Amino acid sequence: AQSVTQLDSQVPVFEEAPVELRCNYSSSVSVYLFWYVQYPNQGLQLLLKYLSGSTLVESINGFEAEFNKSQTSFHLRKPSVHISDTAEYFCAVSGGSYIPTFGRGTSLIVHP
């Protein structure tokens, strides 16, 4: 069985400040890890994923996440956020079926 814990339900931050959204997982098998973003009234969009290889993965819009097997974490970071990054962010874990188990989500609120 797999599970995901997103430690913060809400993260307020000022524009251009750095941010970290925390994610811890538990799994008895090899894992694949994902971050999805959900803008208001929209479906989920894949932000980035870790399947294998380099433990640091990046998205096209400046987010990055690092797979840390010893700490069972996959925290999401961005060095400088924009107003447009305001959204709900979901961490997810899957096994070989690639069907994700999602966390409860973290609401990122970027203030001007």
Place this chain on the structure above:
Amino acid sequence: ETGVTQSPTHLIKTRGQQVTLRCSSQSGHNTVSWYQQALGQGPQFIFQYYREEENGRGNFPPRFSGLQFPNYSSELNVNALELDDSALYLCASSPKSRGNSYNEQFFGPGTRLTVL
């Protein structure tokens, strides 16, 4: 190229009724997955269909059922609606290929179901 579409966008039903939600997959995608997202929660996997057959199911009772059609569109049916069925229902399609490799899921905007 059209993305994943779902209908209707909103729906209100009463307890005990039945509901059908529809999903059109993205062009070229043969796999459809359904998720339930309750308010303030992450999506929960209901089931997946691959080439018209159920290909995995989450922890949902049998009153949640589905279909996939030859054009790979899909329906989610829920019988005997309960108040706790109120949620956003998300559909996601992917181009599953032979073997067990990763294929990205593309999500639709969802159907908001309210059960009174």
